[in-house]
Amino acid sequence: MIKTVQGRRWKNWAHTFDSVPEKLLYPSSIDEVCEIVTEAAKLGKKIRVVGAGHSFTSLVKTDNWLVSLDQLSGVEKVDEQAGTATVLGGTRLFKLGEALGNIGYAQENLGDINVQSIAGAISTGTHGTGLKFGNISTQVLELSLVTASGEVLVISEKSNPDYFKACLVSLGSLGIIVKVTLKITKSPVYEYKSQKIDYSRLEVQLEQYIEQNRHFEFYLFPYSNIVQIKTMNNTAKRPQSLSLHNFTNLLLENYLFFILSEICRLFPRSSRFISMLSAKGVGTTKIVAHSYQLFATPRLVRFREIEYSIPIHHMKAAIQEIRQCIELEKYRVHFPIECRTVKADDIWLSPSYERDSAYIAFHMYKGMPYEEYFSDMERIMRKYEGRPHWGKMHKLTKEQLLLLYPKLPDFLAVREELDPHELFLNEYMKELFGEGC
Known part of the structure; x- marks a missing residue:
């Protein structure tokens, strides 16, 4: 049974916003995530997903359903020959670092805060520093996304490639990232x-x-x-x-x-x-x-x-x-x-x-x-x-964002295709990615 909490006030780490979701749900398996999405779509509910709550904007503010990935956590597989690790979406970065470090591996780069979930870090474009390295999303080789239909879509350069570059930084607006395969390196x-x-x-x-x-x-x-x-x-x-x-x-x-x-x-x-x-x-x-x-x-x-x-x-x-x-x-x-x-x-x-x-x-x-x-x-x-930075405060409108991101129209087309009924949008997200773009 899916752990569910009702009527509890939730606030982000920075205390820049809070909300009282109708339900706060804690799925512990990918099947349970699919079940939640299917039920929400049937009842006409909206879903936002939270990892560690380290975004400063109202990305996950909702009075509908808030899904926490805290119980969907852990390293599923490490392929040393391929140099990859497959981890569940709610895995915190510090836990991933410890698990990989114990076997002599590491992510090639991280930011100066490591409490975020891997799904949240990817979704907001979290980064470290060093001109030889991209943000954390560039380490992703494949991800599994629960879409608004309640189905799991595996996305990579080879599988559903038309969605890959859109899903690597998406603010949780395309679906729920439940599993990720990352490039890893021998721990330097x-x-x-x-x-x-x-x-x-x-x-x-x-x-x-x-x-x-x-x-x-x-x-x-x-x-x-x-x-x-x-x-x-x-x-x-x-x-x-x-x-x-x-x-x-x-x-x-x-x-x-x-x-x-x-x-x-x-x-x-x-x-x-x-x-x-x-x-x-x-x-x-x-x-x-x-x-x-x-x-x-x-x-x-x-x-x-x-x-x-x-x-x-x-x-x-x-x-x-x-x-x-x-x-x-x-x-x-x-x-x-x-x-x-x-x-x-x-x-x-x-x-x-x-x-x-x-x-x-x-x-x-x-x-x-x-x-x-x-x-x-x-x-x-x-x-x-x-x-x-998508996880930090800013005042830009979607009209201004369209001028800054040449591929934003393509992203919005993918968003419309994967989530035509805006299941994964709250009011803040609608301002950025809703109709009228």
């Missing part, structure tokens, strides 16, 4: 380095940092000339214990940062000072470990976030304008600005579609006003051909 050992440098040095050496490091990202601190840079590269050194490193991350980047954030919330004028203090506090860190142990760090401090992908050749001009705008407008913000790079791909709704990309993310602590800051940062990103 990386040397991770974190240090602070002057912004003037970053300006001169930005292209060099991007090109000469396997994984590279940096953080701009509002009102400070200090930049934190992080790199990860292959090494022949032996992995070391992460106990102290993990404890330090937990203490400094969560508990201490929470205290500083609360000070900023209570005394907003302190934001400039706190940001400069945080920048000065960046230390030099070196650690050697397996890749999957290094990609992500705990995120316990809740925040709001927007993130945009821009062509990488605009990156330097964009960060210059961002810094100038912050100094001019004097926003009360203390969260650093996260800057990463992602390889171009051919996925229809990927923000990196057909262009090597710089991803720039802006955060504001929960409870602090963010509208003016986000609006101005969004304006700058749009000036540089910015496409929004």
